[in-house]
Amino acid sequence: MIAALYHRGPDGARFYQDQTVGMAHARLSIIDLDGGWQPMHNERKTVWVVFNGEIFNYIELRATLEAQGHRFYTNSDTEAIVHLYEQYGLAFVDHLNGQFAIALWDIERKRLVLARDRTGIRPLFYTVARDRLIFASEVKALFFDASVPRRLDPVALAEVFTYWSALPPETVFEGISQLPPGHLMVAEAGKLSVRRYWDWDFPRGAAQSSKSADELAQEVRDLLIDSVRLQLRADVPVGAYLSGGLDSSVVVSLIRHYTRNPLRTFSISFEDAEFDESRYQQELVQHLGTDHTNFRCTRRDIAEAFPRTVWHAETPILRTAPTPLMLLAGHVREAGYRVVLTGEGADEVFAGYDIFKEAKVRRFWARAPQSRWRAGILGRLYPYLAHSPTSNPAYAQAFFGQGLEHRDRPYFSHVPRWSTTQRAWQFFGPAIRDRLNGFDPHQRVSMVLPKAISEWSPLARDQYLEAHTLLSGYLLSSQGDRMAMACSIEARFPFLDHRVIEHANALPARYKLMGLTEKYILKRAMAGLLPESIRTRSKQPYRAPDSQSFFVQGRPVEYVADLLSPASLREAGYFDPAVVERLVAKCRAGRAIGFADNMAFVGILSTMLVDRLLLRQPGATQFSGVPSVGAIPPEQRTAAS
Amino acid sequence: MAAEQKIRDYILQNFLFSQDQSLLNSTDSLLAKGIIDSTGVMEMITFLQEEFGITVEDSEMVPENLDSVNRISAFVARKQAAAGA
Numbered sequence: 038m039i040a041a042l043y044h045r046g047p048d049g050a051r052f053y054q055d056q057t058v059g060m061a062h063a064r065l066s067i068i069d070l071d072g073g074w075q076p077m078h079n080e081r082k083t084v085w086v087v088f089n090g091e092i093f094n095y096i097e098l099r100a101t102l103e104a105q106g107h108r109f110y111t112n113s114d115t116e117a118i119v120h121l122y123e124q125y126g127l128a129f130v131d132h133l134n135g136q137f138a139i140a141l142w143d144i145e146r147k148r149l150v151l152a153r154d155r156t157g158i159r160p161l162f163y164t165v166a167r168d169r170l171i172f173a174s175e176v177k178a179l180f181f182d183a184s185v186p187r188r189l190d191p192v193a194l195a196e197v198f199t200y201w202s203a204l205p206p207e208t209v210f211e212g213i214s215q216l217p218p219g220h221l222m223v224a225e226a227g228k229l230s231v232r233r234y235w236d237w238d239f240p241r242g243a244a245q246s247s248k249s250a251d252e253l254a255q256e257v258r259d260l261l262i263d264s265v266r267l268q269l270r271a272d273v274p275v276g277a278y279l280s281g282g283l284d285s286s287v288v289v290s291l292i293r294h295y296t297r298n299p300l301r302t303f304s305i306s307f308e309d310a311e312f313d314e315s316r317y318q319q320e321l322v323q324h325l326g327t328d329h330t331n332f333r334c335t336r337r338d339i340a341e342a343f344p345r346t347v348w349h350a351e352t353p354i355l356r357t358a359p360t361p362l363m364l365l366a367g368h369v370r371e372a373g374y375r376v377v378l379t380g381e382g383a384d385e386v387f388a389g390y391d392i393f394k395e396a397k398v399r400r401f402w403a404r405a406p407q408s409r410w411r412a413g414i415l416g417r418l419y420p421y422l423a424h425s426p427t428s429n430p431a432y433a434q435a436f437f438g439q440g441l442e443h444r445d446r447p448y449f450s451h452v453p454r455w456s457t458t459q460r461a462w463q464f465f466g467p468a469i470r471d472r473l474n475g476f477d478p479h480q481r482v483s484m485v486l487p488k489a490i491s492e493w494s495p496l497a498r499d500q501y502l503e504a505h506t507l508l509s510g511y512l513l514s515s516q517g518d519r520m521a522m523a524c525s526i527e528a529r530f531p532f533l534d535h536r537v538i539e540h541a542n543a544l545p546a547r548y549k550l551m552g553l554t555e556k557y558i559l560k561r562a563m564a565g566l567l568p569e570s571i572r573t574r575s576k577q578p579y580r581a582p583d584s585q586s587f588f589v590q591g592r593p594v595e596y597v598a599d600l601l602s603p604a605s606l607r608e609a610g611y612f613d614p615a616v617v618e619r620l621v622a623k624c625r626a627g628r629a630i631g632f633a634d635n636m637a638f639v640g641i642l643s644t645m646l647v648d649r650l651l652l653r654q655p656g657a658t659q660f661s662g663v664p665s666v667g668a669i670p671p672e673q674r675t676a677a678s
Numbered sequence: 679m680a681a682e683q684k685i686r687d688y689i690l691q692n693f694l695f696s697q698d699q700s701l702l703n704s705t706d707s708l709l710a711k712g713i714i715d716s717t718g719v720m721e722m723i724t725f726l727q728e729e730f731g732i733t734v735e736d737s738e739m740v741p742e743n744l745d746s747v748n749r750i751s752a753f754v755a756r757k758q759a760a761a762g763a
Contacts, residue, residue, distance in 0.1 A: 431740040432716035435709045456712060463695060619695035631717030
C-alpha cells in the first residue's frame with residue numbers, strides 16, 4: 038500500500054506491525070531530517086503514531102510536555118503527538134496547530150485513533166473490507182487491497198457535478214469514505230466512532246465589537262505575522278507562491294517584513310491574457326526584491342499533464358486550474374524546495390469571493406424585488422471575466438433573480454452556482470440518471486449544515502457553505518495538497534491557522550465585506566506593507582484555460598478523442614455518447630464560452646480519466662506522466678522497532 | 679427551413695445537446711427551464727446575427743425578445759421586416 042504513496046514521501050518508507058495493526062509511512066523529510074523517521078512512539082513504546090503534515094507549534098508543545106515530565110527522543114514535530122495523547126487522551130488534537138492526517142495506535146487500550154486537521158488540508162481516506170479497517174492518505178493505496186471495490190458512486194458523482202466535490206464523509210468511490218475535516222475517528226473494541234472536534238463557528242446574530250477598525254486590523258496583522266512565523270518552521274528552505282493577487286502578496290510581504298527567511302518565490306503566468314496576472318507578480322517581485330521563478334503555462338502543457346492531474350486528484354474535477362499548480366510544484370521541486378507558503382484560505386476567512394458580494398446584492402434586491410436599480414448593482418460583479426454573467430443586465434437580473442424568495446435559506450448564496458454546475462447533468466446516461474431520482478441538492482447539503490446556522494449573519498452562512506464545499510472539497514484537495522504532493526511538495530496555508538479563522542469569524546461582517554469591498558480588514562491590516570495597486574486591487578480568482586486546452590487547430594488531442602469516443606463512453610456507462618458528442622463539437626468549434634459548457638466538458642473528461650486510470654487500468658502507461666506504483670526501492674523500506 | 683425551426687434546432691443542438699423535439703415547447707421560458715443564462719444569450723445573439731443577417735441592439739437583449747422559441751421567432755420576423763421596409 039505504501040508504495041502507492043511514493044510521491045508523498047520519496048525519502049523512504051518505514052512501518053510498524055503487530056498482531057492487530059499495521060502502519061506504514063512514506064517520508065518527505067522536512068523537520069529533524071535525521072531523527073524524524075516514523076512510526077514514532079512514546080517512552081514505553083505503548084503509543085505509536087504515523088502522520089502526514091506538520092505540527093507548527095511543536096516547539097511550544099514540547100516545552101510544556103517536558104515540563105510535565107515527558108521525555109523526547111527526537112527533535113521532530115511528530116513526537117509531540119504521542120506525548121500529547123498520553124497527557125490529554127483524545128483531547129490531544131485540541132492542542133495542535135497544524136495541518137495533519139494522523140493515525141495513532143494505543144497498544145494498551147487496543148485503540149486506533151485517526152484525526153484530520155480542522156479545515157481538511159491533509160487527506161485521510163478509509164474503508165472497511167473483510168472486517169478490517171484500512172486507511173491511507175490517498176485512495177489509490179486502498180485499491181491495493183483487492184477486496185476493496187473499484188466503482189464510482191453515482192450520487193457522489195452528481196454531488197461533484199453540483200457542489201464541485203463529494204460531500205464528506207462520501208468520496209466518489211463506492212464504499213470508500215473520507216474522515217471529514219475537524220473530525221476524529223476511534224476504532225476500539227470492534228466499533229468505529231466518529232466525532233467532530235472543531236468547526237467553523239460564528240456569533241449568533243450580528244457580530245459586534247467595541248474595538249476600532251484600526252485596533253481590529255492590528256490584531257489581524259499580529260495574528261498573521263505569528264501564523265507565518267510558525268509556518269516557516271522547517272529544517273529545509275521554505276519558498277512561497279506569488280499569484281499577483283492580494284492573498285499571496287500578504288504572505289510574501291509578511292515574510293519580508295517580519296522574518297529573516299530568504300525570499301524565494303514562484304508564480305504561474307499564462308499566454309492567454311484573460312488568465313494572466315504576471316504584471317502584478319512582477320510589480321511585487323520588484324517591490325519586495327524576491328528571488329523569483331515564473332513558469333509560463335501553455336494550453337498544450339495543460340492538455341499533456343491533465344491525465345496525471347486526475348490520477349493525483351482521484352476525483353472528477355470541473356476546471357483545469359489544478360494542472361498548472363501541479364506543474365508549478367514540479368518547478369519548485371526542481372529548484373530544490375520542498376515547502377511553499379500560499380495565500381489559499383484568505384477568501385474564505387475574510388470574504389473575498391464574488392459569491393459573497395453576489396449574495397449580498399441578491400439579498401438587498403430580494404427586499405424590493407421590483408427594483409431595477411437594486412438589481413443593477415449586479416453589474417459591478419465579475420469585471421475580470423471576458424464573458425461576464427452580468428454583462429447583459431436584463432439576463433443577469435433574470436438569472437440571479439432565481440430563488441430570491443428563499444433568501445432566508447442557509448444555502449441561498451450558492452443556488453446560482455449550483456444550478457449552473459448542474460446543467461452538466463444533462464450529459465449523464467440513463468444508468469446514472471436512474472440512480473439520481475429524488476436527489477435534491479438543497480436538501481442534501483442541508484444535512485451537513487449545523488443547526489445554529491440560521492442564527493448567524495447572512496455572510497457567516499455563506500462563508501460556512503464555501504468552507505465546507507469548495508474550500509475543503511476542491512481548493513485544498515484537488516487544487517491544493519494533491520497537486521503539490523504530486524511533486525513531493527508540501528503546501529502551507531497561513532490564513533488557515535485556526536486562530537486566524539476564529540478571530541475573523543468573530544468580526545462584524547462589515548469589516549470583511551464593507552459595501553462591496555472584499556477583505557476590508559485584511560487590506561487595512563496591510564496598509565504600508567504592500568504597493569497600493571496590489572492592496573486595493575479587486576479580486577481576480579485564479580483560473581486556467583478549460584476546454585480550449587484540449588483542441589489543437591480544431592482537433593481533439595489524441596487521448597481526448599479516445600476517451601470521449603462513443604465506444605469509450607458507452608463502455609464506461611456514465612454519460613450519453615450522443616449528447617456528449619454535441620458538446621465536444623461545440624468545444625471543438627471554439628463556441629463553448631460559458632462556465633456551464635466548460636465545466637461539463639472538463640468534468641466529463643476527468644470522470645473518464647478517473648475511470649480509466651484508477652478503476653480499469655491503474656497507472657495506465659499510455660498517459661504522459663502517470664507514474665507506475667510500487668516504486669519504493671527495497672533498501673528504503675524499514676521496519677520500526 | 680422556417681426560421682422557427684432553425685431557432686428550435688439551434689437551441690436543441692447548442693444548449694440541450696439533443697435532437698429530441700419533445701424537450702422544447704415553443705412557449706417554454708429558456709431562463710426558467712435553465713436552458714440559457716446570460717452567457718448563452720451572447721451565443722444566441724451571435725447565431726441570430728449570422729443566421730438571419732439581423733443586428734441586435736443592446737437594448738433589445740431582453741427576455742421579452744429572447745426567452746422562448748416563439749418570442750425569438752417573432753423578434754427575428756420584426757427585425758427582418760424592419761430591415762426590408
